[in-house]
Every structure is written in structure tokens, then in C-alpha cells.
Amino acid sequence: MSSISDPLPLTARETLNGDILPLTNNLMLQVLGNPRGNYDQSCQSVTNLTIRKLIVTENVGPFRVTGLKPVVDKLRLALADVKDELPNVHSVLGNAGMLCVRLVRNSKTSISNHSWGCAIDFTLEGKLDARGDNKAQKGLIAMHPIMNRHDFYWGASFRTEDSMHFEISRQQMLAWQKEGAFGQASPLPEEATSISVGDRGPEVEWIQERLNILNGFDVEEDGIFGPATRASVIEFQRIHGLKADGVVGPETTKALKNAEAQ
Numbered sequence: 736m737s738s739i740s741d742p743l744p745l746t747a748r749e750t751l752n753g754d755i756l757p758l759t760n761n762l763m764l765q766v767l768g769n770p771r772g773n774y775d776q777s778c779q780s781v782t783n784l785t786i787r788k789l790i791v792t793e794n795v796g797p798f799r800v801t802g803l804k805p806v807v808d809k810l811r812l813a814l815a816d817v818k819d820e821l822p823n824v825h826s827v828l829g830n831a832g833m834l835c836v837r838l839v840r841n842s843k844t845s846i847s848n849h850s851w852g853c854a855i856d857f858t859l860e861g862k863l864d865a866r867g868d869n870k871a872q873k874g875l876i877a878m879h880p881i882m883n884r885h886d887f888y889w890g891a892s893f894r895t896e897d898s899m900h901f902e903i904s905r906q907q908m909l910a911w912q913k914e915g916a917f918g919q920a921s922p923l924p925e926e927a928t929s930i931s932v933g934d935r936g937p938e939v940e941w942i943q944e945r946l947n948i949l950n951g952f953d954v955e956e957d958g959i960f961g962p963a964t965r966a967s968v969i970e971f972q973r974i975h976g977l978k979a980d981g982v983v984g985p986e987t988t989k990a991l992k993n994a995e996a997q
């Protein structure tokens with residue numbers, strides 16, 4: 736018995752999205768800022784108040800989702816078309832999660848696009864598509880052109896195949912930014928009081944740049960707060976008579992801003 740949730744091999748999976756491009760961390764940090772100050776593999780909450788204001792929980796047809804308002808609206812339209820054109824797929828479609836602030840699975844640095852509520856994972860007949868096997872459930876293969884038409888990128892083309900996953904396209908995100916759909920981007924999580932090991936983003940890059948300029952450290956300015964950055968922060972704190980704990984709090988931030996190059 737063949738079922739809509741059975742996986743089929745994908746051919747030329749890199750080309751399945753046509754001209755539609757995925758989101759990148761750089762783009763999302765520039766458009767919306769960091770959802771929170773630190774990440775791991777578990778689902779955490781959004782602490783950036785600017786982003787939080789854009790998050791809604793709404794019905795999109797077959798289920799309710801929590802995600803970024805404009806993406807949720809697009810998803811509702813896309814799923815209405817899935818209902819019209821593929822009622823047998825629509826009737827067994829489930830939601831395995833939209834908003835979830837975490838790193839990409841098995842990554843130490845890449846932020847998942849679920850972190851901004853811009854991606855959704857689907858189930859069919861309650862089953863998840865297996866990741867990384869270069870196969871996709873039949874129902875997902877059938878509905879992906881409809882999702883593409885509504886500016887969703889299919890994760891089947893990711894370097895590690897992730898066919899349960901759809902995310903809003905880079906093009907759509909840029910168009911919304913141009914329209915001013917998100918208001919003012921806020922690069923720093925407003926509730927963050929300190930930055931330390933495990934954090935990443937533009938504010939970490941700024942810290943690394945200041946460490947290098949002020950004290951001639953040789954920290955890679957990659958925006959990732961790792962052991963080398965921590966060691967340089969501790970050294971900087973010692974030099975400036977601050978508590979040498981490797982955590983960039985208000986005092987250390989002030990010193991980084993105001994200190995003269997040595």
C-alpha cells in the first residue's frame with residue numbers, strides 16, 4: 736500500500752527551488768536582529784522585544800502556528816491553495832513547529848531560521864520526513880510547487896536535505912524590509928545584560944574588533960564568542976582593573992567603548 740507519507744528519492748534536489756533563495760543568518764540579523772543573546776540545540780524563547788512584537792499565534796487552516804506575522808499570513812494563503820489543489824495532502828498535513836529559537840541541528844554557530852518564526856516543519860499522517868537521506872515524502876514533493884509559488888523555499892535543497900522544512904524566501908524578506916514591514920531593526924536583544932561564551936552576532940564582532948584595536952589582540956572577528964574571545968576579554972578586564980570573569984557586562988562594555996588604544 737502506497738501512502739502520502741512514504742518517502743521517494745529526490746533527483747537534482749539542488750534545483751528544486753528554481754530562483755527562490757533561502758534565508759541566511761547575515762540577512763536575518765541585519766533585518767530583524769538577534770532573537771536572543773545565546774543559543775543552543777534546545778527551543779528557547781525570543782527575548783528581543785522588537786521581534787517579540789511581530790510574533791503571533793494564529794490559525795492557518797489545518798492547524799494553529801506561532802510565527803512572524805507576515806510569514807504566518809503567507810502560509811495561510813499557501814495552505815488554502817494546497818487545500819484546493821491537493822485536498823488529500825491537506826487533510827493529513829500537520830505542524831511540527833514554527834517558532835523555536837535554537838541553533839541548526841548539529842551546528843555550533845548557525846542560527847535556525849525557526850528562531851525568527853520564518854520557517855515551518857510539516858508532518859504527513861503524523862510522520863516526520865527523515866533528514867539527510869535525500870528523499871522526501873510524496874505529499875511534500877506534490878505540494879512544494881505551491882509553496883514555492885507563495886515564496887517559500889523548500890529545505891529539500893539544503894546541503895543536508897531537510898524536506899519537512901519550508902522557510903520564507905530571501906527575496907520576500909528583502910521586499911518586506913524595503914516596505915518597512917518590520918519597523919526599526921534592533922541588533923541587540925533588549926533584555927540582554929551580558930555577552931559571554933556561546934553568544935554570536937554583530938555585538939560579538941564589535942567586541943572582537945575593539946579587543947584587537949585597543950590591545951592588539953589577535954582575535955578572529957567572526958562574531959562567535961568562543962574560548963579565544965573569552966581569554967582576550969579576561970586579559971582586557973585585567974588590564975583595565977575590571978572583574979576578570981570573561982563576561983562582557985555593562986562595565987566591560989563601557990571600557991571597550993571608551994578605552995584608548997595601548
Ligand SMILES: [Zn+2]
Pocket residue numbers: 849854855856899900901
Ligand atoms: Zn525546520
